[in-house]
Amino acid sequence: MADVHECSKLKVSFPEDRNAPTVKRKKLLFSNYNIRKRQPFDTRKKRKNKDIYVTNKTNFKAQLRICEKDLNNGASEVIIHGLGAAVERACRLALQLRENHYNTIELDIKTSTVPIIDDLEPVDDNADYVTINRNNSAVHIRVFRKFSLGTLKYQE
Amino acid sequence: MSHNAKRLPRRLQEAHLNQMTKSGLPPKIKRSSRRHRRRPRNLLAEYIRRQRNKIWLETHIWHAKRFHMIEKWGYRIASYANDKCFKANYRAMAKHCLMQDISYYTCVEINGHQEILKETLKSHCNPFELTFAAKIFMEGTREGTVMFFKKNGYPQFPIGHVHFLWRPNQSDLRTIWIWVHPSFLDDFVAEIISSFEFKRNEHCATTSNQTLESCLYINEKDCKMTIHKNTFNRFRFYGPLTINVLTNALQLPNINKTINLNLNTTQLDNNQIDCKKDHNSDKSWHIEYYDNQENIESLKIQKQLWQALKTLQSPSQLPPNVILGFTVLDPRFHLPDKRTKPRKEIHMTEIISVPPTNANSSPLWEQKIRGKVSKTCVTTSAINKIRSQCLVPGLNNDKHFNEEIMAKIPILLIQKPGIGNTGLGSGIDVILPSNWAMSFWLAFIFRSVKVGALRESKSIAFECENMQSPDINDPDTPAYAREALNTKLELREKYFHYPPNRRVNFIKFGITSPFSCEWNILMKEWANTEQFFVLRNRKLINLLRKSLVQENNSKRCNKSNNHVSSLSVQNAFEDKNYLIHVKVDIIRKGYPKRFAIICMPINEDVENFRVNRSWSGPVEKLNIDPNESIRKISRKNHLALLKRLKKQRTHHRKTLINKLSKMLSKDFQNFNYENKLKNLLEISRGAISKQSQKMSQLYLPECVKVRNSCNREIMGYITMGDFCFTKAKGIGFGYVTLNSLIELIDKKCPFVLIRNIQTRQYRIARLEVVT
Numbered sequence: 001m002a003d004v005h006e007c008s009k010l011k012v013s014f015p016e017d018r019n020a021p022t023v024k025r026k027k028l029l030f031s032n033y034n035i036r037k038r039q040p041f042d043t044r045k046k047r048k049n050k051d052i053y054v055t056n057k058t059n060f061k062a063q064l065r066i067c068e069k070d071l072n073n074g075a076s077e078v079i080i081h082g083l084g085a086a087v088e089r090a091c092r093l094a095l096q097l098r099e100n101h102y103n104t105i106e107l108d109i110k111t112s113t114v115p116i117i118d119d120l121e122p123v124d125d126n127a128d129y130v131t132i133n134r135n136n137s138a139v140h141i142r143v144f145r146k147f148s149l150g151t152l153k154y155q156e
Numbered sequence: 157m158s159h160n161a162k163r164l165p166r167r168l169q170e171a172h173l174n175q176m177t178k179s180g181l182p183p184k185i186k187r188s189s190r191r192h193r194r195r196p197r198n199l200l201a202e203y204i205r206r207q208r209n210k211i212w213l214e215t216h217i218w219h220a221k222r223f224h225m226i227e228k229w230g231y232r233i234a235s236y237a238n239d240k241c242f243k244a245n246y247r248a249m250a251k252h253c254l255m256q257d258i259s260y261y262t263c264v265e266i267n268g269h270q271e272i273l274k275e276t277l278k279s280h281c282n283p284f285e286l287t288f289a290a291k292i293f294m295e296g297t298r299e300g301t302v303m304f305f306k307k308n309g310y311p312q313f314p315i316g317h318v319h320f321l322w323r324p325n326q327s328d329l330r331t332i333w334i335w336v337h338p339s340f341l342d343d344f345v346a347e348i349i350s351s352f353e354f355k356r357n358e359h360c361a362t363t364s365n366q367t368l369e370s371c372l373y374i375n376e377k378d379c380k381m382t383i384h385k386n387t388f389n390r391f392r393f394y395g396p397l398t399i400n401v402l403t404n405a406l407q408l409p410n411i412n413k414t415i416n417l418n419l420n421t422t423q424l425d426n427n428q429i430d431c432k433k434d435h436n437s438d439k440s441w442h443i444e445y446y447d448n449q450e451n452i453e454s455l456k457i458q459k460q461l462w463q464a465l466k467t468l469q470s471p472s473q474l475p476p477n478v479i480l481g482f483t484v485l486d487p488r489f490h491l492p493d494k495r496t497k498p499r500k501e502i503h504m505t506e507i508i509s510v511p512p513t514n515a516n517s518s519p520l521w522e523q524k525i526r527g528k529v530s531k532t533c534v535t536t537s538a539i540n541k542i543r544s545q546c547l548v549p550g551l552n553n554d555k556h557f558n559e560e561i562m563a564k565i566p567i568l569l570i571q572k573p574g575i576g577n578t579g580l581g582s583g584i585d586v587i588l589p590s591n592w593a594m595s596f597w598l599a600f601i602f603r604s605v606k607v608g609a610l611r612e613s614k615s616i617a618f619e620c621e622n623m624q625s626p627d628i629n630d631p632d633t634p635a636y637a638r639e640a641l642n643t644k645l646e647l648r649e650k651y652f653h654y655p656p657n658r659r660v661n662f663i664k665f666g667i668t669s670p671f672s673c674e675w676n677i678l679m680k681e682w683a684n685t686e687q688f689f690v691l692r693n694r695k696l697i698n699l700l701r702k703s704l705v706q707e708n709n710s711k712r713c714n715k716s717n718n719h720v721s722s723l724s725v726q727n728a729f730e731d732k733n734y735l736i737h738v739k740v741d742i743i744r745k746g747y748p749k750r751f752a753i754i755c756m757p758i759n760e761d762v763e764n765f766r767v768n769r770s771w772s773g774p775v776e777k778l779n780i781d782p783n784e785s786i787r788k789i790s791r792k793n794h795l796a797l798l799k800r801l802k803k804q805r806t807h808h809r810k811t812l813i814n815k816l817s818k819m820l821s822k823d824f825q826n827f828n829y830e831n832k833l834k835n836l837l838e839i840s841r842g843a844i845s846k847q848s849q850k851m852s853q854l855y856l857p858e859c860v861k862v863r864n865s866c867n868r869e870i871m872g873y874i875t876m877g878d879f880c881f882t883k884a885k886g887i888g889f890g891y892v893t894l895n896s897l898i899e900l901i902d903k904k905c906p907f908v909l910i911r912n913i914q915t916r917q918y919r920i921a922r923l924e925v926v927t
Contacts, residue, residue, distance in 0.1 A: 039472045039579035041505045116577075117509055119476050123694065125290040129298075131475075131509050 214593035248606035268379030296324030472579030481518025487599035581620030666866030747886025748877035
């Protein structure tokens with residue numbers, strides 16, 4: 001298991017010439033704003049059908065089943081992504097997968113930092129937009145088979 | 157004998173035709189052959205004939221071949237695709253790219269002094285929220301969406317949601333574009349005219365043919381209004397691949413270079429193509445425009461921005477509602493050989509956290525340039541002809557493939573934010589000058605874009621829970637009333653097309669208004685007034701939402717705290733005739749549909765819900781239909797009457813023949829008899845139509861009561877509901893009356909009951925107040 005931390009390659013090419021970005025999150029009165037979140041700026045390569053994004057809302061067992069389905073259908077590897085609060089869940093999912101497969105699968109863990117932007121839309125006429133730039137940690141777990149054994153796994 | 161003379165032997169044909177003309181029957185006009193009809197000139201004439209009483213969008217013919225077209229709002233609009241797949245559109249919206257032609261939105265341009273515009277437009281908005289004059293929109297960097305009211309009408313008399321954008325970089329005389337949905341365009345224009353005191357400018361019609369559709373209004377305070385119908389095209393893109401598609405299909409010109417080379421090229425290319433020569437001055441609008449230092453500055457920024465745009469993964473990574481102006485090359489020169497899906501490897505992302513300054517200025521705002529650009533749209537065949545002269549075909553480096561030949565088109569991109577951090581429903585609107593729609597459309601199609609139509613506008617708004625969309629009208633708007641009346645008549649007609657034993661008996665189900673929502677009656681029964689308005693005050697909505705949530709989690713909350721809030725809920729409202737916009741999501745089974753009723757549960761239901769986990773709702777008892785026996789008797793009598801009339805007719809005919817043979821000489825009498833026969837026929841026809849009216853009245857009696865029409869008390873109606881793909885369960889949007897909601901909060905009931913019109917089964921659902 002190799003733990004590698006990678007920071008996504010980013011460039012801020014349009015310098016923010018207004019006083020907005022230095023605002024601290026806690027100082028704002030949130031009742032005056034509507035929060036609009038943008039999609040996280042995740043720069044990792046996306047491959048079709050291999051990536052599984054873990055959320056805290058989806059049922060844990062359902063996520064487990066999705067991973068197992070992929071693994072059993074001959075996929076050599078599955079990549080589990082967890083962002084922020086879902087990091088814990090992603091780890092739990094990977095460990096559970098390994099346990100279910102009697103330790104025949106390996107985990108390759110990478111962590112990264114993902115920049116996130118929240119836009120706060122004002123409610124009244126005189127205020128301006130506020131953008132909050134923050135970073136969040138993410139985990140990307142590559143789950144792969146050591147040996148290609150058929151479907152050797154714990155059956156429910 | 158046949159009417160078709162050609163069915164006879166040749167030798168008899170002439171005689172037959174003579175006979176036919178003698179007897180007064182004109183020989184039928186032959187439909188011209190398909191070959192003749194499809195000749196370009198005849199085809200064009202036919203198209204013009206068909207457009208006489210409605211407007212076609214520029215992509216009409218493309219759509220008409222693939223979509224079901226309907227006539228709506230004076231346009232002929234694509235309604236839904238002819239392929240049977242519905243979910244594919246959702247998939248395209250969520251994972252790929254979905255495109256819609258929404259050129260039927262009309263752009264209303266108002267020029268004038270900033271203060272006057274601000275003041276007057278502000279009086280049409282909700283003063284407690286963002287208005288036309290908000291600081292964030294005034295710079296023209298973002299597009300806004302507001303609910304438009306009658307002048308000083310808030311909280312009453314709403315008209316509909318409109319999008320608007322201010323023209324950037326202007327001093328005191330400002331220009332605003334308001335994009336209005338055609339369903340309430342007339343209301344909107346009437347309101348604007350009355351509040352600005354506009355007068356129609358007479359000599360605008362004589363200016364030229366181009367401004368035929370756009371009419372000009374002026375007033376004493378130097379304000380001008382132009383209604384641009386058909387001067388813009390607006391395409392809407394949804395989905396994460398939008399950015400890829402746009403950056404792949406459109407290319408920026410290298411204008412700096414062209415300006416320098418300008419002098420040389422005009423001399424060198426004297427032997428250029430003839431068809432383009434006469435447009436040369438129009439074509440080079442960009443040389444004039446980009447002579448200005450300020451414009452060159454913005455061009456540089458836009459170029460930089462375009463590179464940054466290429467690195468993004470989804471339109472939701474752009475600043476929300478940002479407007480970006482670009483000048484692009486004619487997309488027909490960059491078509492791929494085959495329909496291909498654009499892909500790219502992302503190595504680096506450039507973050508655009510705030511809208512860059514100067515990126516939104518665009519020559520599209522200038523009417524002259526717009527006119528020139530629209531005029532310079534050469535036909536595709538002309539382009540192909542030029543390029544076919546090259547020795548090696550299909551290469552991008554032939555001498556005709558240079559930027560001087562390609563037309564430059566100014567466009568505007570407008571970002572639309574999606575929901576949450578998944579960016580679902582985020583998209584980009586592209587605004588183009590007229591005439592260019594088809595070439596851009598095809599260029600996008602070649603990038604494997606799925607095309608949606610009118611049905612998708614609503615379904616996407618539903619999936620994304622975007623209630624600020626102009627496609628959805630609140631029940632207190634005039635547009636809703638018109639739409640509701642139409643659907644009611646349509647569904648009623650459809651209902652009576654079924655045979656009687658296939659019609660749902662709504663009386664037995666206790667549904668009094670199956671094809672419409674009777675808000676007036678509902679409000680009268682809950683609040684004693686027929687007038688109703690949708691609550692749009694954010695503070696009050698938040699108060700209601702909080703008290704509802706507390707009541708749902710009453711186990712965790714302190715009871716004392718709960719009590720206080722519910723008291724304040726009752727005191728907070730002065731008028732009680734409000735409708736509250738709510739969202740319901742089904743807890744266990746089923747999904748709500750249009751016109752479903754939202755009901756208040758009784759104590760027994762609450763007990764059942766608490767005890768039995770798999771219980772998914774009570775069942776309405778079968779009501780008695782008092783009209784059933786009346787219908788039966790009336791049908792019987794009616795049939796008997798028809799039989800009797802038929803007998804009378806045959807009897808008269810027989811006597812007529814008998815008497816004719818007897819009194820051949822007395823001609824005048826048989827005239828009388830024929831009259832009588834006619835009368836009899838008319839009587840029977842009248843009886844039939846009267847009977848059908850009576851029966852329809854007995855099947856669907858007029859709605860008089862709503863609240864207590866079935867076992868549970870009715871709080872409101874669902875206006876839009878279905879299975880939601882994003883939530884993977886049944887979701888519905890509707891309105892409930894304020895009094896009923898307060899009662900529900902007082903009862904501390906954790907759910908409501910939903911029942912579709914075609915069933916007796918109630919379903920349990922969670923209620924949530926929508927902002």
